[in-house]
Amino acid sequence: MKFFVDSADVDAIAELNDLGMVDGVTTNPSLILKSGRDIVEVTREICAIVSGPVSAEVVALGADAMIAEGRKLADIAENIAIKVPLTWDGLKACKTLTSEGRMVNVTLCFSANQALLAAKAGATFISPFIGRLDDINLDGMELVADIRTIYDNYGFETEILAASVRSVNHMRAAALIGADIATAPPAVIRKMAEHPLTDKGLEGFLRDWKKTGQKIV
Numbered sequence: 004m005k006f007f008v009d010s011a012d013v014d015a016i017a018e019l020n021d022l023g024m025v026d027g028v029t030t031n032p033s034l035i036l037k038s039g040r041d042i043v044e045v046t047r048e049i050c051a052i053v054s055g056p057v058s059a060e061v062v063a064l065g066a067d068a069m070i071a072e073g074r075k076l077a078d079i080a081e082n083i084a085i086k087v088p089l090t091w092d093g094l095k096a097c098k099t100l101t102s103e104g105r106m107v108n109v110t111l112c113f114s115a116n117q118a119l120l121a122a123k124a125g126a127t128f129i130s131p132f133i134g135r136l137d138d139i140n141l142d143g144m145e146l147v148a149d150i151r152t153i154y155d156n157y158g159f160e161t162e163i164l165a166a167s168v169r170s171v172n173h174m175r176a177a178a179l180i181g182a183d184i185a186t187a188p189p190a191v192i193r194k195m196a197e198h199p200l201t202d203k204g205l206e207g208f209l210r211d212w213k214k215t216g217q218k219i220v
């Protein structure tokens with residue numbers, strides 16, 4: 004499974020990228036606000052650090068305006084993926100922008116029917132929002148599984164980009180289902196390394212090593 008970092012925090016992205024943990028980045032208007040930076044400036048900086056797809060989201064609601072914004076965002080760097088919402092106008096913009104050879108990430112997906120439309124509109128990525136479905140007592144991971152089944156049934160090439168990932172359990176479940184990508188906050192990715200038995204085992208090893216009185220270097 005590819006890891007995308009869901010953030011516009013350049014330092015956090017760079018730290019994970021140095022570890023080889025970053026296959027791409029996703030941003031959205033809320034993450035740009037959180038960064039406190041200009042969208043073009045911060046997106047350009049991210050694109051210079053990360054070689055994989057970097058999603059930048061349009062904010063227009065009409066197809067023509069989305070297409071114009073998408074073209075402007077795509078001019079930032081070669082690895083820009085234009086993010087459009089899963090609305091009828093977003094699907095129209097997706098069809099036009101992908102036909103121009105641009106990567107498009109269709110976001111705010113909350114149903115299998117929406118994902119089916121996005122694939123037929125030629126989406127490069129589909130972003131089902133797991134956490135926000137869980138928030139209203141629905142099963143976000145079930146949506147990911149449904150999309151995986153439907154896409155595999157018909158050989159759609161659109162990549163499933165599991166989004167609104169809130170926990171390490173979401174990462175594991177998305178990988179078990181076979182999502183192509185999971186995009187997660189830096190903290191969730193870092194937390195994947197943590198286990199209390201690892202800490203306990205390391206403590207025991209170092210305690211016993213100290214008793215040997217030896218040094219390696």
Ligand code: G3P
Pocket residue numbers: 009029031132134135166167168169186
């Ligand atoms: O990529 C979408 C993600 O940023 C949304 O996450 O936690 O606001 O649902 P969340």
